[in-house]
Amino acid sequence: MQKNLKFLLILLLLAQDVWAENWQNTQLNSYFIQGLENTPYGIFAGENDGRLWANPYNGIYSSKDLGGTWSKLGLPGMGINDIKAYAGTVYAATYYSQNGEVGLMEYDPESNTWSHLGPNIPCTSIERDMNGMYLGTTSSGLWTSHDEGETWEQRISNNQIRDIVSNGVIALASTANNTYKSVDGGLTWNEIIPLRGQLVYFFELIDNYAFASTTSGLYRSADLGLSWHRLLNFPNFEPGGLAYYNNILYSSARDVDWNTAKVFFSDNFGDSWENTGLVLDHFSRTQDLVWLFSEPSYLFANISSGGVYRYTIPNSITSNPFLEIPWTTTNSSEQITRITSYFDHAYPMLTAPYPKEPYTESQSTLNFYGVKGYPPEMYYSSHNGIDFSLGYGTPILAPTPGVATFHSCTGCGNTIKIDHLNGYETKYKHLQSQDLITMGQEGVWVETGNLIGKVGMTGVSSGPHLHLEVTKDTNGDGNFEDEDPSGKIDPFGWNPTKYSNDPWPELKWATNEGEKRGSHSLYLWNSPLVSNSKFTSGNAETTVTTNNKTVTLLAGAVTKPATITLKEMGIPQLPESQGNLVYIDGSAFLVELQDQLGNDIQSLEVSAKLELNLPRELRNNAVTNTIKTYVWDNIDLIWEALPTVLDLVEGVVTSETFHFSHFALFADSSDYSAPQTDINISGSKVNSWYIENPVIELSALDNQDPNPIVFFTLNDESGWQIYNQAFSPAQSGISVLRFRSQDMYGNIEQTQSYVVQVDTQNKWKNSLIVKDAFFEVTE
Numbered sequence: 001m002q003k004n005l006k007f008l009l010i011l012l013l014l015a016q017d018v019w020a021e022n023w024q025n026t027q028l029n030s031y032f033i034q035g036l037e038n039t040p041y042g043i044f045a046g047e048n049d050g051r052l053w054a055n056p057y058n059g060i061y062s063s064k065d066l067g068g069t070w071s072k073l074g075l076p077g078m079g080i081n082d083i084k085a086y087a088g089t090v091y092a093a094t095y096y097s098q099n100g101e102v103g104l105m106e107y108d109p110e111s112n113t114w115s116h117l118g119p120n121i122p123c124t125s126i127e128r129d130m131n132g133m134y135l136g137t138t139s140s141g142l143w144t145s146h147d148e149g150e151t152w153e154q155r156i157s158n159n160q161i162r163d164i165v166s167n168g169v170i171a172l173a174s175t176a177n178n179t180y181k182s183v184d185g186g187l188t189w190n191e192i193i194p195l196r197g198q199l200v201y202f203f204e205l206i207d208n209y210a211f212a213s214t215t216s217g218l219y220r221s222a223d224l225g226l227s228w229h230r231l232l233n234f235p236n237f238e239p240g241g242l243a244y245y246n247n248i249l250y251s252s253a254r255d256v257d258w259n260t261a262k263v264f265f266s267d268n269f270g271d272s273w274e275n276t277g278l279v280l281d282h283f284s285r286t287q288d289l290v291w292l293f294s295e296p297s298y299l300f301a302n303i304s305s306g307g308v309y310r311y312t313i314p315n316s317i318t319s320n321p322f323l324e325i326p327w328t329t330t331n332s333s334e335q336i337t338r339i340t341s342y343f344d345h346a347y348p349m350l351t352a353p354y355p356k357e358p359y360t361e362s363q364s365t366l367n368f369y370g371v372k373g374y375p376p377e378m379y380y381s382s383h384n385g386i387d388f389s390l391g392y393g394t395p396i397l398a399p400t401p402g403v404a405t406f407h408s409c410t411g412c413g414n415t416i417k418i419d420h421l422n423g424y425e426t427k428y429k430h431l432q433s434q435d436l437i438t439m440g441q442e443g444v445w446v447e448t449g450n451l452i453g454k455v456g457m458t459g460v461s462s463g464p465h466l467h468l469e470v471t472k473d474t475n476g477d478g479n480f481e482d483e484d485p486s487g488k489i490d491p492f493g494w495n496p497t498k499y500s501n502d503p504w505p506e507l508k509w510a511t512n513e514g515e516k517r518g519s520h521s522l523y524l525w526n527s528p529l530v531s532n533s534k535f536t537s538g539n540a541e542t543t544v545t546t547n548n549k550t551v552t553l554l555a556g557a558v559t560k561p562a563t564i565t566l567k568e569m570g571i572p573q574l575p576e577s578q579g580n581l582v583y584i585d586g587s588a589f590l591v592e593l594q595d596q597l598g599n600d601i602q603s604l605e606v607s608a609k610l611e612l613n614l615p616r617e618l619r620n621n622a623v624t625n626t627i628k629t630y631v632w633d634n635i636d637l638i639w640e641a642l643p644t645v646l647d648l649v650e651g652v653v654t655s656e657t658f659h660f661s662h663f664a665l666f667a668d669s670s671d672y673s674a675p676q677t678d679i680n681i682s683g684s685k686v687n688s689w690y691i692e693n694p695v696i697e698l699s700a701l702d703n704q705d706p707n708p709i710v711f712f713t714l715n716d717e718s719g720w721q722i723y724n725q726a727f728s729p730a731q732s733g734i735s736v737l738r739f740r741s742q743d744m745y746g747n748i749e750q751t752q753s754y755v756v757q758v759d760t761q762n763k764w765k766n767s768l769i770v771k772d773a774f775f776e777v778t779e
């Protein structure tokens with residue numbers, strides 16, 4: 001029996017060691033950290049060691065390298081109980097008096113010093129919101145200031161304040177036996193009766209939810225603190241510090257029986273919980289929890305008798321990879337660099353009659369990076385698929401096995417649909433009439449890589465391209481026809497650099513069949529998303545690279561810790577005023593720079609270096625010696641040229657910038673004019689009617705291309721076809737001929753129309769068939 005107990009104890013200790021590997025000790029040499037806060041200037045940790053005989057530091061520690069190293073930042077001997085960062089300002093609540101000052105201290109990052117603010121009273125906690133400051137004291141209750149700390153008023157008297165939290169709408173404060181709420185910026189406070197008698201250590205506010213950690217369990221309110229209920233499904237431990245990040249609620253906890261510290265997480269506002277893996281004994285207890293934005297992001301926990309620990313937050317990207325790129329390529333980044341139009345995550349309602357896209361969203365596109373753009377930077381709003389720029393006739397391949405069927409409509413033209421028998425259907429629109437895998441409704445089995453069609457211009461199309469659309473069978477009935485638009489998803493998922501909710505799955509609307517809502521998008525490609533992120537403390541040179549692009553952030557470019565992210569982008573659009581420029585393929589990219597709170601850093605102290613390798617083959621109409629790096633100007637809605645160094649021998653383009661945005665290479669175009677198509681019709685004619693079958697000839701002229709491609713369609717019956725030889729209408733009557741030409745540089749002509757009236761048997765002059773045209777016939 002004794003051997004068995006020893007064996008079980010060994011297994012338990014080994015399991016604790018394995019779980020603890022998910023967490024790292026930051027090696028901050030203090031077991032008496034009381035306050036922990038993520039600030040724009042690094043992680044701040046406040047020490048309050050009551051063993052004054054041991055001469056403790058009892059000041060602020062800071063780390064600018066994700067907890068790797070720590071340095072002393074000031075307030076020695078003052079005993080830090082709490083730290084709060086708000087709008088670039090950092091406050092500390094202190095317990096001991098130094099030089100006649102105690103209480104609230106404010107940090108000046110420019111001089112790296114602290115100054116006294118507020119009443120000269122020992123403090124326990126500090127909170128700040130848009131309404132003002134809230135200061136908790138050891139025995140003098142709660143004080144508030146609404147004039148940046150110039151004057152203070154006592155709101156709750158003669159009590160020690162345990163914790164304070166506010167989101168600008170409601171504020172909560174706790175004493176040893178009572179909890180209070182304010183809804184007027186801290187002017188008046190009312191007791192929360194359901195929490196009477198509970199000792200609340202920590203609060204957390206999330207939208208309409210409020211959470212309170214008490215000695216008897218974790219309590220939740222779903223109505224801004226009006227009613228409260230204990231979460232019975234929270235693990236049977238005493239809860240501690242709380243933090244909310246990326247839709248995940250974290251709660252520390254102490255196992256009273258085993259005297260161990262743990263941290264749990266919930267992705268459903270506390271309905272269920274899982275362990276993050278932290279297990280620390282030695283009579284430890286978790287105090288504060290704070291998150292830090294980076295790549296990856298981190299959760300920090302200060303453990304009594306254990307120091308500060310760091311947890312790597314798992315990547316929030318959700319994926320179900322099964323799609324190969326549906327055309328032949330050796331460059332996997334083409335799945336992004338060939339995009340011309342993104343899936344619009346705001347309102348992807350292109351083919352749906354409802355709900356109608358509101359005017360405020362009708363001009364913008366929200367892509368899978370969480371970037372919102374307006375024409376011409378991004379096109380087009382309400383798009384329910386992905387458009388890829390591919391040459392006319394490019395073979396389109398099945399990206400994974402499935403059952404293929406044919407579909408056609410006015411807007412989509414020739415379309416192949418593939419049911420992949422895994423709850424997803426893909427559609428390939430605007431295909432040519434030739435070489436389709438099937439033109440029937442009966443399914444044809446296809447394997448990965450089978451030819452299913454070729455890029456065309458059938459349906460409503462501004463030029464040759466592939467429209468890829470993905471639909472999810474949300475109700476599992478095997479029918480995709482009832483999933484428009486609710487089942488439309490983005491195969492690139494939802495992958496913003498800093499977390500934000502995807503608005504599409506949150507959108508709801510009423511139908512005759514009941515309430516509908518959008519769907520969650522998962523990353524479906526087998527090839528990984530091409531991007532690169534790195535953390536920088538600002539003290540050293542930092543470089544990020546993807547494929548042919550390198551961005552270098554020089555030392556001193558930022559004055560606070562930050563994360564730089566480089567992402568591949570699709571083909572940018574040009575405003576009409578810059579139609580003389582030509583895009584250099586594969587050169588578009590996005591650079592983002594955020595501090596530890598996820599706030600965008602708008603400008604740099606020292607310029608950053610941008611370096612791009614030119615593709616092996618440039619477009620023939622690109623004037624090579626005019627290649628420059630351009631940056632998108634969100635104000636003037638144009639591409640602005642940056643000072644650029646062009647090395648054609650090495651094929652490298654170098655430039656510098658003091659702010660990050662959307663970048664691309666452009667060159668002057670030697671030919672940016674579209675071809676002009678002429679029509680010649682021969683045959684006998686009476687008035688406006690041909691009395692014999694006419695012969696139609698089309699020809700195109702271009703400045704540089706001797707053989708532009710001429711496209712035509714007659715009555716839109718077979719979609720766009722390449723003109724090879726003269727032809728005649730198949731039957732008498734009135735026909736509408738459409739035609740346009742494209743040169744080798746991709747310049748495509750606006751569609752021209754011509755009405756052909758044929759009456760070989762003298763019976764059509766008074767009986768007309770009109771297709772997609774308005775005209776008047778007179779005799």
